[in-house]
Amino acid sequence: MKAPLQVKIHYFTGTGNTARAARILKQELENHGYAVTLVSVEKRHLPLPPADSVNLHVLAFPVYAGAVPQIMRQYLQRFSAGGSARFAVLAVIGDAWAGKGANRKQIPGHEGQSLREAQRLLARKGYHVHLADVVPYPANLTQIANTMAPDDQERLFQQSDAQVKAIAARLISGDTYCKPCPFAVRCWAIPLGMLYRLFGRRGLGKLYVADQTCTHCGLCARYCPVEAIFMREGFPRWTLECQGCQRCINICPSRSIQTSVVRLVAFIASIPLSFWLTRDRGKWRSPILWVSIFSFLLPLLADLTIDRMERNPTARTFLSKSFTQRYRRYREPHFHPPVDTK
Numbered sequence: 246m247k248a249p250l251q252v253k254i255h256y257f258t259g260t261g262n263t264a265r266a267a268r269i270l271k272q273e274l275e276n277h278g279y280a281v282t283l284v285s286v287e288k289r290h291l292p293l294p295p296a297d298s299v300n301l302h303v304l305a306f307p308v309y310a311g312a313v314p315q316i317m318r319q320y321l322q323r324f325s326a327g328g329s330a331r332f333a334v335l336a337v338i339g340d341a342w343a344g345k346g347a348n349r350k351q352i353p354g355h356e357g358q359s360l361r362e363a364q365r366l367l368a369r370k371g372y373h374v375h376l377a378d379v380v381p382y383p384a385n386l387t388q389i390a391n392t393m394a395p396d397d398q399e400r401l402f403q404q405s406d407a408q409v410k411a412i413a414a415r416l417i418s419g420d421t422y423c424k425p426c427p428f429a430v431r432c433w434a435i436p437l438g439m440l441y442r443l444f445g446r447r448g449l450g451k452l453y454v455a456d457q458t459c460t461h462c463g464l465c466a467r468y469c470p471v472e473a474i475f476m477r478e479g480f481p482r483w484t485l486e487c488q489g490c491q492r493c494i495n496i497c498p499s500r501s502i503q504t505s506v507v508r509l510v511a512f513i514a515s516i517p518l519s520f521w522l523t524r525d526r527g528k529w530r531s532p533i534l535w536v537s538i539f540s541f542l543l544p545l546l547a548d549l550t551i552d553r554m555e556r557n558p559t560a561r562t563f564l565s566k567s568f569t570q571r572y573r574r575y576r577e578p579h580f581h582p583p584v585d586t587k
């Protein structure tokens with residue numbers, strides 16, 4: 246009897262959408278006789294074995310700022326070079342619609358340059374991607390915007406699950422299709438993705454605050470996929486490791502994690518303040534150098550000051566007042582994140 250074809254689906258997920266897509270893909274491929282392994286990419290995972298033992302690798306990830314999440318980039322760099330395995334890439338995006346009724350359509354281009362970026366990273370290792378496509382699931386950016394109502398979520402799940410099944414059918418039939426990334430999309434997505442990777446994700450982590458309803462359960466720290474949270478005096482504290490995946494804010498059982506408006510204002514204000522402080526110094530040194538120094542020092546100072554203030558319960562109540570208190574929390578209904586047991 247012929248051995249079944251070996252498939253590995255490597256996925257990173259913040260709130261479970263990508264895990265859902267990976268599960269559906271696994272089920273469909275298994276129904277057609279493939280032997281499929283799911284690999285959840287979290288910080289504690291070890292380097293991969295040589296890619297040769299597997300016939301097909303599927304990489305699945307949520308799109309962040311039109312790009313591949315940093316943790317997935319790091320994971321891809323661990324793949325050994327060369328090998329004969331085929332590769333497919335699945336980018337999971339957030340819903341963004343234009344038009345009404347029958348004319349309602351997902352706005353194109355929201356995946357930015359993520360597919361192209363993944364293909365380029367794999368090409369550096371000598372791998373060719375045979376299939377690269379996109380599927381929309383509910384947007385999870387609770388930190389910034391409210392998520393869609395549960396009824397709409399259900400409709401979108403049905404449509405998107407069908408799209409994942411269609412992608413599985415293409416994989417089975419051996420179709421070659423890579424969704425193109427137009428030049429206009431690359432123009433905004435490449436710089437945005439780079440800025441997000443360097444500063445944006447760290448900034449998002451630094452905007453979090455746990456309010457007084459926090460029960461000190463520590464789940465947010467245990468569930469964080471990159472160990473970006475540590476507990477101090479019973480409250481979580483966010484480090485610069487954050488990916489911005491939105492898991493902690495959405496998973497907290499008491500909805501205690503908010504976007505701190507005070508932190509937001511302080512960080513935004515530090516940019517014009519850096520320029521203002523630089524106004525005379527340019528005469529004897531490069532103004533760009535001074536703006537860079539102040540743009541680094543002022544947010545750091547703001548973080549340390551607000552952090553100190555948060556130790557006072559009354560100040561914490563004030564500092565955690567936020568628009569996110571009114572927002573729904575989002576998590577794919579079957580999603581249970583792997584717990585860091587270390």
Ligand SMILES: Cc1cc2nc3c(=O)[nH]c(=O)nc-3n(C[C@H](O)[C@H](O)[C@H](O)COP(=O)(O)O)c2cc1C
Binds near residue numbers: 262310311355381386
């Ligand atoms: C920081 C951040 C940036 C995002 N950027 C994009 C984006 O550029 N385009 C997009 O369509 N969705 C974007 N999204 C939405 C997610 O990609 C989308 O909700 C995805 O389904 C989440 O998958 P997950 O549940 O597996 O984490 C972003 C989400 C976050 C948290």
Ligand code: SF4
Binds near residue numbers: 466499501
């Ligand atoms: S999960 Fe929520 S309640 Fe538990 S420690 Fe974190 S913020 Fe507090």
Ligand code: SF4
Binds near residue numbers: 468472491492
């Ligand atoms: S701190 Fe929260 S948003 Fe940042 S990586 Fe961890 S779980 Fe995701």
